[in-house]
Amino acid sequence: MMENAKFLWYLFQSVIDVHISACLPSGLQRRLCKKRLIRSIRNAYENVPFYRQKYDDAGVDINSIRTDDDIKRLPFVTKDEIRENFPERIVARGINREDCHYSATTGSTGRSLPFIFTKKTFAFYIATGVRMYTMIGYRPWHRMAYIKYTDLHYPRLGPFFQTSHIKSTIPVEEQIAQLKEARPGLIIGYASLVYEVARRATPDDLKHIRPKFIGINSELSTQDQRNFISETFGCPVYDEYSTEETWMVASQCRHHNYHIFTDNVWVEFIDSKGQDVKPGEMGEMVLTTTRSPAMPFIRYRIGDMGRYSDAACPCGLGFPLLESFEGRADDCFILPSGKFVSSLKLLNTFTMYIKKYLHLLEEFKVTQVSSELIVIRIVKGNRYDESQLEELLADLRLLLDNSVSIKVEFVNAIEKSNGIKRKAIESLVGKGQP
Ligand SMILES: [Zn+2]
DSSP: OHHHHHHHHHHHHHHHHHHHHHHSOHHHHHHHHHHHHHHHHHHHHHHOHHHHHHHHHTTOOGGGOOSTTGGGGSOOBOHHHHHHHTTTTTSOTTOOGGGSEEEEEOTTTTOOEEEEEOHHHHHHHHHHHHHHHHTTTOOTTSOEEEEESSOOOOOOBTTBSOEEEEETTSOHHHHHHHHHHHOOSEEEEEHHHHHHHHHHOOHHHHHHOOOSEEEEESSOOOHHHHHHHHHHHTSOEEEEEEETTTEEEEEEOTTSOEEEOTTTEEEEEEOTTSOBOOTTSOEEEEEEESSOTTSOOOSEEEEEEEEEEOOOOTTOOOSOEEEEEEEEGGGEEEOTTSOEEEHHHHHHHHHHHHHHSTTSEEEEEEEEEETTEEEEEEEEOTTOOHHHHHHHHHHHHHHTTTOSEEEEEEOSOOOOOSSSSOOSEEEOSOOOOO
16 A cells, blocks of 8 residues: 555656646756756666676766767667666666566567566656646546556546556457447557557447547557548547657657657667768667666667657647657668668659559569669569669669669569568668667
């Protein structure tokens, strides 16, 4: 009981804290976040054996790390390093592990990454979740239903914070039945699950399920999917970007702009050489947690790509804007300049021409062999035309800043690889430490 009361106290403090933080003018907020960033790094060095050794080995004088520019001298941290050092060398000294939340993520690689955080950190994470929903109009008296594989055990206070957990692993019909029962004002869930519910719900179901807003999370979703969900339920749909190990990174406001929660996590956007990219340019996102002293992630390469913007949002929130996500870093091509080009853009260029000239190509595969060379293997279509292919190649060259040679090989078939899914666009260029 004492423990519970303590947690509620943390939660209360955190909810106040995050809402004050959201109201601060951007300049002040930025200064506070930078302070917290440096404090988190100092704590990591003082208390986490892994970071102490890493920075000592790199010859970094921790006392010289005073600003967000200085942190560029700190080496990056990878998932493999965290996994290898868990828990003995990556959990801070003096932390009672028995008293922490244990969790793990598998991500797209299928390899698990374990991590822990304290109850105080957990309270803060929940509070950022609450703020994410208050940003879009949620109030404590709205009923909330969330579709997730585990129950988060949200604390309830009388008529406030009434939540229903709907298991993500049960059949969609059952989920719909539970939603009809719960009659939530706010529905939260993975994009694909909410999409599935939207597709399967009948007009009669929809008379009973009438949320005011929907929050989707944890997966990349397309605007088309979000539009479909929004039209089906007749309410706005908001997206968020969070990771299991760092929690909330960014969330959409009422204007559907993603704001980066810099009071939880500091985000850098870098090119393949480790240099900061400019606003609007695609970069690999590097995250530093500032609220998890038990197991801090410092300059952590999560492997996601994105663009930031320095524009201001009409909603007035001081948090900076994340313009877009661009998928996984593994899927990108790297140009000699260090710039990234997403494989989706290359794929779209092909799709565009295959639609324009229906019988130009039968099949293709694009491989980046080195930062200067791309090989395209093509199975010709029955109305193959050299000038049409030339048109496509011209577009590709433009996309690649004319900085990479393109070699075309005509083949009779594209060999099947052993992988689970064969990629039409593949890069063999190393994605090691920049
Ligand atoms: Zn906004």
